[in-house]
Amino acid sequence: MTTATELSVEGVTLTAGAHRLVRDVSLTARPGEVVGLVGPNGSGKSSLLRAVYRVLRPDAGLVRVDGADAWRLPPRRLARTLAAVVQQSAADFDLSVRDVVAMGRTPHKRLLDGDDAEDVRLVEAALAAVDAVDFADRSFDRLSGGERQRVLIARALAQQPSLLVLDEPTNHLDVRHQLDVLGLLRRLPATVLVALHDLNLAAYHCDRLYVLRDGEVTAAGTPVDVLTPHLLAEVYGVSAEVEVHPRTGAPHVTFLPDAPPAPAAPAAPVREHAGS
Known part of the structure; x- marks a missing residue:
């Protein structure tokens, strides 16, 4: 993979008809960082990611990749930089797993180019990285949901992106493969922007978090600064205890289903914590 890329989202607003999906959202992912998007269902995480990987054009604001407007870059050039793993992909390929992963090499090849030794090496390495070697010759359309997810992640890895955007990549995965993928x-030499539902996975694996609610950024900063009982009550409407895990050193959230949510205090202006 090439040197990690810097991603900057600047005041992005997205709408669908009369419905506002995201309003005036800004975030940064610095080269080599793993930045997490968290928030309730419908908070705008997937919509924001679609603007980053150029499926949903912003009504206002900019998405910059190493300073360049992502929406003005030639598609092939952007595909050599950015790879995306989308949520609940409906892709149904009548191809072998190995051939699906090899599709990730397409942006690096001319129209009639065949696979060379380097392509083969990268495909095999991507299969190994997601523990998919054993079913590399099976048909993709006969895989389970979790197996498909791992193959689509492998396809993105074979693309060798310097910016990787993932929407709920742990969906359908068992615990072992959730931990393996995250x-x-x-470990990737790439910048990663990832939407996650599991707050404990996000706390352990992400350098910084952006919390979305109703299409707006409610909080941003390191996991220890962002994941507080007050924020969880305000954003998710639940009570929780948050402690630093003695072995991981990361915040660990324990939800308290039988306790009433703590009363919400007046919202403070959103800002990233110093040093984050």
């Missing part, structure tokens, strides 16, 4: 993201 651990892999931390």
